[in-house]
Amino acid sequence: xxxxxxxxxxxxxVDDRLGIAKIGKKNLRKVFPDxxxxxxxxxxxxxxxxxxxTGTFLTFxxxxxxxxxxxxxSYSLLKGLHMSEAYAxxxxxxxxxxxxxxxxxxxxxxxVLFIAAMMVHLLRMFFTGAFRKPxxxxxxxxxxxxxxxxxxxxxxxxxxxxxxxxxxxxxxNGMIQASPIxxxxxxxxxxxxxxxxxxxxxxxxxxxVLLIPGIILGxxxxxxxxxxxxxxxxxxxxxxxxxxxxxxxxxxxxxxxAGGFFFVVFGITALMGxxxxxxxxxxxxxxxxxxxxxxxQPDWYMGWLEGxxxxxxxxxxxxxxxxxxxxxxxxxxxxxxxxxxLVALYPFIEGWISGDKREHHLLDRPRDVPTxxxxxxxxxxxxxxxxxxxxxxxxxxxxxxxxxxxxxxLRFAVILGPILAFWVARRWAISLQRADYARxxxxxxxxxxxxxxxxxxTEKHQPISTYEAYSLTARDxxxxxxxxxxxxxxxxxxxxxxLNKARAALSRFYFADAVQKPTAQELEEAHxxxxxxxxxxxxxxxxxxxxxxxSDRS
Amino acid sequence: MSEKRSSxxxxxxxxxxRRHRSAGLVVLLFGLLAVGSAYAAxxxxxxxxxxSAQSQQIEEGKKLFSVGCSSCHGxxxxxxxxxxxxxxxxxxxxxxxxxxDFQVGTGRMPAMQPGxxxxxxTPAYTQEEIEALAAYIAxxxxxxxxxxxxSYDVSKATDEQITRGGELFRTNCTACHNFAGRGGALxxxxxxxxxxxxxxxxxxxxxxxxxxxxxxxxxQVMQPQDKADIIAxxxxxxxxxxxxxxxxxxxxxxxxxxxxxxxxxGLLVCVAVWIGAKGVKAKGAKAHE
Numbered sequence: 001x002x003x004x005x006x007x008x009x010x011x012x013x014v015d016d017r018l019g020i021a022k023i024g025k026k027n028l029r030k031v032f033p034d035x036x037x038x039x040x041x042x043x044x045x046x047x048x049x050x051x052x053x054t055g056t057f058l059t060f061x062x063x064x065x066x067x068x069x070x071x072x073x074s075y076s077l078l079k080g081l082h083m084s085e086a087y088a089x090x091x092x093x094x095x096x097x098x099x100x101x102x103x104x105x106x107x108x109x110x111x112v113l114f115i116a117a118m119m120v121h122l123l124r125m126f127f128t129g130a131f132r133k134p135x136x137x138x139x140x141x142x143x144x145x146x147x148x149x150x151x152x153x154x155x156x157x158x159x160x161x162x163x164x165x166x167x168x169x170x171x172x173n174g175m176i177q178a179s180p181i182x183x184x185x186x187x188x189x190x191x192x193x194x195x196x197x198x199x200x201x202x203x204x205x206x207x208x209v210l211l212i213p214g215i216i217l218g219x220x221x222x223x224x225x226x227x228x229x230x231x232x233x234x235x236x237x238x239x240x241x242x243x244x245x246x247x248x249x250x251x252x253x254x255x256x257x258a259g260g261f262f263f264v265v266f267g268i269t270a271l272m273g274x275x276x277x278x279x280x281x282x283x284x285x286x287x288x289x290x291x292x293x294x295x296x297q298p299d300w301y302m303g304w305l306e307g308x309x310x311x312x313x314x315x316x317x318x319x320x321x322x323x324x325x326x327x328x329x330x331x332x333x334x335x336x337x338x339x340x341x342l343v344a345l346y347p348f349i350e351g352w353i354s355g356d357k358r359e360h361h362l363l364d365r366p367r368d369v370p371t372x373x374x375x376x377x378x379x380x381x382x383x384x385x386x387x388x389x390x391x392x393x394x395x396x397x398x399x400x401x402x403x404x405x406x407x408x409x410l411r412f413a414v415i416l417g418p419i420l421a422f423w424v425a426r427r428w429a430i431s432l433q434r435a436d437y438a439r440x441x442x443x444x445x446x447x448x449x450x451x452x453x454x455x456x457x458t459e460k461h462q463p464i465s466t467y468e469a470y471s472l473t474a475r476d477x478x479x480x481x482x483x484x485x486x487x488x489x490x491x492x493x494x495x496x497x498x499l500n501k502a503r504a505a506l507s508r509f510y511f512a513d514a515v516q517k518p519t520a521q522e523l524e525e526a527h528x529x530x531x532x533x534x535x536x537x538x539x540x541x542x543x544x545x546x547x548x549x550x551s552d553r554s
Numbered sequence: 555m556s557e558k559r560s561s562x563x564x565x566x567x568x569x570x571x572r573r574h575r576s577a578g579l580v581v582l583l584f585g586l587l588a589v590g591s592a593y594a595a596x597x598x599x600x601x602x603x604x605x606s607a608q609s610q611q612i613e614e615g616k617k618l619f620s621v622g623c624s625s626c627h628g629x630x631x632x633x634x635x636x637x638x639x640x641x642x643x644x645x646x647x648x649x650x651x652x653x654x655d656f657q658v659g660t661g662r663m664p665a666m667q668p669g670x671x672x673x674x675x676t677p678a679y680t681q682e683e684i685e686a687l688a689a690y691i692a693x694x695x696x697x698x699x700x701x702x703x704x705s706y707d708v709s710k711a712t713d714e715q716i717t718r719g720g721e722l723f724r725t726n727c728t729a730c731h732n733f734a735g736r737g738g739a740l741x742x743x744x745x746x747x748x749x750x751x752x753x754x755x756x757x758x759x760x761x762x763x764x765x766x767x768x769x770x771x772x773x774q775v776m777q778p779q780d781k782a783d784i785i786a787x788x789x790x791x792x793x794x795x796x797x798x799x800x801x802x803x804x805x806x807x808x809x810x811x812x813x814x815x816x817x818x819x820g821l822l823v824c825v826a827v828w829i830g831a832k833g834v835k836a837k838g839a840k841a842h843e
Contacts, residue, residue: 034830034833035830036823036826036827036828036829036830036831037826037830038830039826039829039830040823040826042826043819043822043826076713076716076717076790077716077717077720077787077790077791077794078717078720079713079714079717080713080714080717081717081720081721094797095797101797101798105798105799109814109818112810112811112814112818113814113818113819113822116814116815116818116819117819117822120819120823163724163728163733164733164806164807257829257832260829261825261826261829264822264825264829265822268818268821268822268825269818272814272817272818274799275799275800276798276799276800276802276810276813276817277796277797277798277799277800277801277802278798278802278810278814279807279810280734280796280798280801280804283733283734283791283804284733285720285721285724285733288724288725290725291724291725291728291729292728292729293724293728293729293732293733294728294729294730294731294732294733294737294738294739294746295732295733295736295738295805295806295808296806297806297807297808298807299807299810299811300807300808300810300811300812300814300815301811303807303808303811390808391808392739393738393739394739394805394808394809396739396743396745397737397738397739397745401743402670402741402742402743403739403740403741403742403743404741404742404743405743
């Protein structure tokens with residue numbers, strides 16, 4: 001109470017009514033750790049705010065209607081053409097509303113960045129193991145936002161009713177129709193009849209401006225609430241444990257850093273909106289199902305789906321008067337949901353494999369869980385190859401290669417590439433782990449070559465600092481999940497044996513090859529050995545250069 | 555007998571010999587001579603003069619053809635093999651002057667090497683030489699002629715015509731050439747080239763003759779006014795500045811996504827690294843590492 005008396009009158013007035021001092025005292029001093037990779041989610045959050053601001057501006061002029069009108073605005077190349085009101089009003093925003101084009105472009109760039117930032121943020125979570133207990137649910141919430149963000153973006157892309165967006169919707173319409181039995185019904189339900197009909201713009205509009213943003217907003221709130229509740233994760237380092245958070249308080253440090261970063265994000269997005277032309281709807285012309293254009297691609301986040309459809313061989317089967325278009329069914333309705341489900345459930349999958357029930361507030365270095373890192377790189381490779389498939393025509397024209405060659409290459413690469421990438425990344429991570437192990441036990445290679453009186457050449461090793469040693473050893477030992485005995489004491493077979501065997505096999509695959517941090521005993525022995533050795537160690541072909549040489553300073 | 559005969563009047567002379575066995579031949583010769591003389595007398599003089607100039611041009615074209623084209627297209631433009639059972643160059647009989655003007659005028663012919671598609675390059679022949687080549691090819695068989703200049707002159711096109719041309723362009727051309735005429739990929743290394751910087755005449759001729767992968771849009775399928783409108787739209791498009799900043803190649807969302815990641819996420823991550831590296835300078839304390 002004594003504190004409140006120090007407040008200036010307006011603050012006191014508010015505090016008396018809302019009790020902000022109590023809330024603020026606790027939350028303004030909340031500590032967050034400092035690292036650039038913790039700011040990726042912020043980019044997404046700020047892009048979302050920019051999207052709401054610019055989107056509101058656009059709704060003032062956008063007319064979500066497919067009524068046919070004649071265009072009489074100031075863009076002469078389309079003057080007099082019949083088009084939907086949605087497209088005409090988009091042209092009006094572009095050419096006749098002051099600042100309209102700028103805001104439209106900021107909106108679109110912010111959408112591109114929103115989803116890109118969410119994805120980069122997700123990768124950071126993945127590779128550092130931030131999704132582990134207790135944060136699995138927050139991973140799911142984040143995934144939900146990413147998923148909804150992609151749907152939201154795609155619907156927004158469909159709203160202007162230009163030739164590009166109409167073509168995109170036509171492909172979506174084809175994918176929906178490809179689903180067996182329910183396809184046509186779903187299609188009629190979504191479009192209110194045959195494609196394109198005259199309803200989808202008004203329907204998509206309300207989903208785009210109200211429904212999905214509302215849900216995302218709710219999820220953002222839950223996401224941030226959970227970040228506060230769980231407290232932020234941190235990278236291992238001196239003084240950082242599973243039980244504390246080392247960093248700076250929200251006020252004043254992070255209010256300044258994060259607030260400033262918001263303006264940076266807004267500034268960069270605005271610069272992109274001002275300087276880089278995006279979605280030039282006036283060039284595409286109004287949608288007409290009889291027309292199509294080369295370069296018809298979705299925005300980047302749907303590109304992998306487009307690629308899957310593009311590279312999939314065309315075949316279909318007919319039975320009992322039903323046509324099943326496998327060339328759409330598999331790449332559009334089976335592979336993407338399967339991929340996406342794997343991503344969403346990954347924390348639970350890894351939790352089950354590792355059998356790890358501990359809470360984790362210290363982040364993993366990607367190298368310390370080599371198989372996870374490999375899986376992540378494999379997933380990225382898979383995604384990127386499909387991405388390339390989505391732009392196969394531009395790859396062909398810009399690199400002077402045959403479209404067919406690109407497609408055939410991708411058909412194999414999309415299967416072999418991720419396996420190869422997994423293997424390379426995993427081995428790479430294990431090698432880095434071994435290097436860390438060597439640093440811990442034998443110190444740093446100094447590059448100083450010493451010649452002894454007998455004429456031997458040796459390299460001096462220097463011990464690493466205790467800070468670094470702490471950082472390198474802060475992680476947990478993760479050993480493969482042990483399968484229990486086949487039968488218990490009474491000779492009864494353990495239940496779910498096959499499942500447990502599979503789990504143990506996966507666990508070995510995950511953790512058996514990872515280099516465990518040295519035990520205290522191992523470290524001691526290594527250092528002992530260094531003392532015994534004559535400060536320097538002989539460097540011959542069959543001697544490991546890493547071994548020993550730790551000075552007394554340790 | 556001979557004296558008597560020679561004293562006969564010409565009428566009697568002809569009359570007496572009207573049943574001679576070569577009389578019919580003589581009449582035929584006279585007839586031909588009369589028709590020939592009459593043709594020479596009545597045919598317009600300038601046509602005769604032009605004919606000789608044209609034949610000279612054709613002759614010159616034939617010479618150029620023998621040197622520059624015949625190795626692939628055959629000595630008489632009948633098409634030629636490459637010696638391995640494959641076609642080196644198609645027959646040019648009946649392709650018309652428009653095709654020659656397009657192919658040679660855009661530098662596609664003479665081709666440097668066979669390939670999936672012959673690219674556009676700097677023309678190897680002067681306009682005069684191209685005309686000679688075109689005249690030679692046109693002389694082999696009828697085909698589409700080089701269009702007259704007023705058929706593709708779009709400098710006075712109205713807004714209405716441009717809009718109409720846009721609709722025609724989107725209906726007939728964008729599927730391969732892209733919405734902004736930037737070109738696109740076709741199967742097996744072939745492609746629809748960019749239409750930027752192509753002259754009005756060459757666009758018109760391309761529609762007329764359907765070079766390489768392109769279908770023919772003959773005057774019956776697409777009327778000359780339609781062609782002119784499409785050209786008017788393309789020229790308006792080409793001259794239009796991008797109102798939204800850098801056009802990013804006018805290639806659609808692929809290039810936008812690429813730039814969004816490189817510039818947007820790239821810059822933002824750089825800033826994040828910078829902010830993350832900035833420590834806090836508390837009063838009286840040393841800067842955080």
